[in-house]
Amino acid sequence: MSVKRHAFVTEENSISCSQTEQTTVQKTETGSKFTCQQCGRSFAAKGNLKVHMRVHTGERPYSCAQCGTSFTRKGSLNAHMRTHPGESPYICKLCEKSFSRKESLKAHMRRHAGVKPFTCVQCGNNFTRKESLKYHMRIHTREKRFKCRQCGTSFSDKNHLKDHVMTHAGETPFMCDHCGKTCSNKANLEIHRRIHTGEKPFTCPQCGKSFTAKGNLQTHIRIHTGEKPYTCARCEKSFTYQRDLKRHDSDPFNCALCNKNFLLPTHLRIHLRRHAYARPYFCSLCGKSFRWLGSLKWHQKVCICAKTLLPEF
Incomplete structure (x- = not known):
């Protein structure tokens, strides 16, 4: 059976030829796409699917002759080879x-x-x-x-x-030789290893603070520049860090006086008393006021006025 014939099988699942034991891959009639049976991702060309399958199989057929690093694509190997001296x-x-x-x-x-x-x-x-x-x-x-x-x-x-x-x-082919942690790429492994070595090669030119990763330094520099690239689509408030925007989005009830956000409206109401100095809870015996119900209850337990004003039996 020819390779060309294998390329035009249109059944839903992969089919193996009994004569050549060559496994074909699905080519759907709608859109003429080759679909991966493991994750459902589709490709316009059979060769692209073949390369993609190496993600699932772990096959890395292209190896660097100098350092032994393997790659799924020839282009990745060619780019890697340029990192060696003389390239x-x-x-x-x-x-x-x-x-x-x-x-x-x-x-x-x-x-x-x-x-x-x-x-x-x-x-x-x-x-x-x-x-x-x-x-x-x-x-x-x-x-x-x-x-x-x-x-x-x-x-x-x-x-x-x-x-x-x-x-x-x-x-996760890249493993740390210190603790055994695996990383999905070499760059992440290098950053992880700095935890063990203590190396922090990226230093802030303004305050001298050092970081293990370049991205962490770039984020830190926003403190000095005042850059706030993360903006809330609801209220247009800007943030230096993405985590602060996420926290802001998850706490939608905003105090207009200090811009602090809260998850629940009851939390915001309690917070507003701090600004207004409201004391809505009063002791019925001595008239003393409190901001919190818990404070009033504690006062009523230990209040001297309760002992002096209440009749003894």
């Missing part, structure tokens, strides 16, 4: 750092020059690379274009989705 022909004349692509060198040179030609129209933040600006804009739009077909979780970054998909397949 990065574009060299910065200021710091001698080398790059595999000319565009990467140009972006790097802008950092030396302090040139940031790409400006965010919403918050005024500047970037050395156009791709960095595009990535930044997703903070304002909350755009999460990359969706996991298995569980529906969405991501703003394609690489984050790839790492997430690996967790479904149980593929």
